Amino acid sequence: MKTRQSHRFIGITILAVCFIMFSMTGFCQQENVTAKGRFAKPAIVPHSEWEAKPPGGFPADGRRANIAPSEKIEFKDLTLELIKVTPADAETTGALDEVVIRLTRSSKTEEKTLKEGSAFNWEGFHIAILAARTTRRELGSGLTEFEICTVDSIPREIAESKIAGDATYRARIPHTITMITLHHMGSPRIMTLEDDPAEKLRGLQEWGANDRNWWDVCYHFLIWLDGTIYEGRDYHYIGDTNTKYNPRGHFLISVMGNYNRQEPSEAQINAITDLMAWAVREFNVPLDKIYGHCDLSETSCPGRYLRPYLEDGTFIKGIKERLNIK
């Protein structure tokens, strides 16, 4: 008897939830049709379908940034200035680069000398020195990578850690999308349809974790040569970069391959436009807030064969058509 009653209760609950969901979808569709056309969200291959392992990290209130000596990171009422970086002695195995920083919060100032890979707490902030890129030819050369979180927002074992740790220690920092940036993967060699996109994505995730200390691939969506859109990092969280711009608020779209050396396909251009149109509608991104990475940092990204589409208004025209914007 008890079981039958609970079955009935579950049944009624499911019916009620379905009804609420149905009414909500109805409202959304109506709003989209009347205000912004019939354009539908493009099909996206979920992260779970290509990954070998799920993303790492933990949600936190923080800021990650790459800076050069004499530059600063501002986070809430904290200022971190990088004073000096001393490269490790190349002759000594296991030797670490050393950084000197100055921390300032209201009237308190302190200078600290630390090794890369270390972490500490100061005035309610957990500060990790992820890496100092001192080798001339390495990606991000000349920049030192920091992650700063409020101690209150992170798990206790991370707050107590004296090491910056690997990708599992990294902060997933929530944000609100306000703009769109187009990138390319900039792979060392061009990609072709013979390649397996899922393998390339797993490679990017693995490299990002090992070499860059990223908790997931750095982009929110990635587009394969045939226009298939893959889900990257959860777009509710800030992406990552090897350059200096702050990716907070950016919806990061990356085209797989190297577009300094290969031409985008028509299917890719369509997929980029579909994704941009969806983001414009979903997050109310103004049309003048759509950038190429090269507009924000010293880089050739998204490559010389993709940049013309940003510059000649191809994407904007396609977005307007899809969303019925005059």
Ligand SMILES: [Zn+2]
């Ligand atoms: Zn880029």
